[in-house]
Amino acid sequence: MTSVQTQPAAAETTKPGPLLAVADLAVSFATADGNVQAVDGLSLTIHPRQTFALVGESGCGKSVTALAILQLIPQPPGRIERGSILLDGRDLLRLSEKQMLKVRGKDIAMIFQEPTTSLNPVYTVGDQIVEAILLHQDVNNKEAAEIAIAAMHEVGIPNPKQRLRAYPHQFSGGMRQRVMIAMALACQPKLLLADEPTTALDVTIQAQILELLKKLKRERGMAVMLITHDLGVVAENADVVCVMYAGRVVEYANVFDLFAKSHHPYTRGLLASIPKLGETKHRLTTVDTVVNDPQEYKKLPEYHKGVVPWWPTLPPPDDVAPSSGGDAYVLHEIAPNHWVGCWRTAYVAQHPSPRPDIAFRRDARPGVAR
Numbered sequence: 029m030t031s032v033q034t035q036p037a038a039a040e041t042t043k044p045g046p047l048l049a050v051a052d053l054a055v056s057f058a059t060a061d062g063n064v065q066a067v068d069g070l071s072l073t074i075h076p077r078q079t080f081a082l083v084g085e086s087g088c089g090k091s092v093t094a095l096a097i098l099q100l101i102p103q104p105p106g107r108i109e110r111g112s113i114l115l116d117g118r119d120l121l122r123l124s125e126k127q128m129l130k131v132r133g134k135d136i137a138m139i140f141q142e143p144t145t146s147l148n149p150v151y152t153v154g155d156q157i158v159e160a161i162l163l164h165q166d167v168n169n170k171e172a173a174e175i176a177i178a179a180m181h182e183v184g185i186p187n188p189k190q191r192l193r194a195y196p197h198q199f200s201g202g203m204r205q206r207v208m209i210a211m212a213l214a215c216q217p218k219l220l221l222a223d224e225p226t227t228a229l230d231v232t233i234q235a236q237i238l239e240l241l242k243k244l245k246r247e248r249g250m251a252v253m254l255i256t257h258d259l260g261v262v263a264e265n266a267d268v269v270c271v272m273y274a275g276r277v278v279e280y281a282n283v284f285d286l287f288a289k290s291h292h293p294y295t296r297g298l299l300a301s302i303p304k305l306g307e308t309k310h311r312l313t314t315v316d317t318v319v320n321d322p323q324e325y326k327k328l329p330e331y332h333k334g335v336v337p338w339w340p341t342l343p344p345p346d347d348v349a350p351s352s353g354g355d356a357y358v359l360h361e362i363a364p365n366h367w368v369g370c371w372r373t374a375y376v377a378q379h380p381s382p383r384p385d386i387a388f389r390r391d392a393r394p395g396v397a398r
Contacts (some may be wrong), residue, residue, distance in 0.1 A: 038112060039309075041189050046075050047075055047251050048085045048113070048253075049112075049385075050071060050093075050097070050111065050112070050114075050116055051112045051383060052069050052071055052110060052112070053074055053108070054070075054111055054224050055067040055101060055108050055109065055275075056107050056247055057107070058107070059105065059241060066092040066106075067274050068274075069111075069357065070093060070272075070276070071277070072270055075386075079242075079251070079254055079266050080251070080253050080254065081253075081254045081255065081262045081266035081268070082094075082254070082255045082256075082270050083298075084257065084273055085273070086257065088306060089275040089276075091223055091255060091376075095251065096108055097221065098221070099123070115218075115219070116218075118122075120214045126160055133215050134164040134216075137219075138223065139205075139208050139220065140208065141223050141224040142192075147195060147208070151195075153191070153192065153194060153195070153196060154173065156172055156207075157179065157207070157210060157211045161175050161214050167214060171241060174329045175214055176214060177192060177212060180192065182210070183209050183240060183244070184206060184208075185207070193392075201233070202233035205237055205292065206237070213244060216248065218250045219250065220245075220256070223255045225238075225241070225259075225260075234261075246391075254266060260302075267282065267388050267390050269281060269285060271286075273369075274340050276369055277369055277384075278292045278294050278295065278338070279369075280367040280384045281367070281386070282365065282388040283367065283390065287299070289363075291328055292323070292337050292368050293319045293324035293327075294315065296324065297314070297315035298315060301327075328368065329362060329363065330362065330375075334375035334376065336373060338371050344371050348371050349374045351372060356371055358370055358371075359384065360381050360384065361381035365386050366389060
C-alpha cells in the first residue's frame with residue numbers, strides 16, 4: 029500500500045545550492061524509423077543529502093537521463109541535442125572523455141538495474157571492486173583490497189575477506205546487488221544514481237536493500253537519484269519526486285505535496301491505479317481511464333486562466349503559443365514549489381516559471397547539519 033504521512037512542519041529546509049542541476053536536457057536516438065526523442069527539455073536539481081525520485085513507466089526516459097548525466101549515451105546512435113548538466117557548478121557536457129573518467133565512480137556512481145548482467149562473470153567480485161578503487165584512488169593493490177573488504181562489510185556481505193575471491197554466480201540476487209552497491213560506494217561519491225535497484229529482488233530483500241541505501245546515505249552524507257516506477261518505494265524513501273512521461277516532466281514536487289495534491293492527470297492516474305487496503309473494487313482504475321477523461325484536465329487551480337496540462341495524444345488548446353523553437357510544452361509552477369507540464373498557452377507564456385529547484389528533505393530538523 030502506498031501512503032505518505034502528514035508532512036512535518038519542521039521538515040522544510042533553507043535552500044542551499046544544488047549538487048546537480050540539469051537544465052533543458054534533450055536526448056535523441058537515430059533509428060531505422062527516424063529520430064526518437066527519448067528526453068525532451070528535462071530540468072531538475074538534486075541537493076546534498078537529498079533522495080530525488082525519478083518516476084515513470086518503462087520507456088519514459090528515466091534511465092536515459094541517468095546515462096546522460098554520466099555521459100554514457102552511445103553516440104551514435106544517441107545524441108545529446110541541448111542542455112546543461114552542472115555538478116557543483118561544472119558542466120559535465122563540456123568535459124572530455126578523459127575528464128569524465130575521473131567523475132564517474134569518484135563524484136557520481138551508478139547502480140544499474142540488473143546486477144547479473146552488470147557484473148563480469150569471469151572475474152571475481154573482488155577484482156571488479158578493486159579495479160574501480162584503483163582507477164579513482166591513489167592506493168596500491170593491498171590497500172585497494174582492504175577498502176573493498178571494508179565496503180563489502182559495510183553493505184552487509186558476511187565474511188567479506190573470503191567472499192572477495194568468489195565469482196558473481198556464487199552470490200544470490202540480493203548479495204549481487206549488495207556487491208554492486210559496494211562497488212558504487214567504494215570511492216565515496218557525492219551522488220549515487222540508483223536505477224531500479226530492487227527490480228529483480230523479492231519484497232523482503234527489496235526492503236533490506238532500500239534500508240541499506242538509506243543508512244549509507246545518512247552516514248556518508250551523499251545524495252541519491254532513485255529511478256523507479258514503484259510509487260510505494262517513492263512514498264517511503266523520496267524527498268522530491270519528478271514524474272516523467274514520453275521524455276518530458278509532467279509533475280515535480282516534494283513527496284508530501286505530490287501524494288496529497290497531485291495536479292497532472294497522469295500522476296493522478298498512477299496513484300488511482302494502486303489498490304488500497306480496505307477498499308473493494310470490481311475493477312482497478314487504469315491510468316488510461318484518467319488521462320483519457322477530458323474533465324481531469326480542467327482540475328488545475330488556474331485552468332480558467334488558460335493553464336492546461338500537457339498530454340501528447342491530445343490536441344493543444346486553441347490559444348497555444350509555441351516558443352521560438354516551436355515547442356508547445358512548458359513546465360509551469362502551478363503552486364509554490366509544485367510544477368506541472370502544461371501546454372504553452374498565451375497565459376502561460378505571459379507568466380513564465382523558474383526552473384524547478386526544491387531543497388526539501390523529509391528528515392531535516394532544526395539544528396541538523398545540511
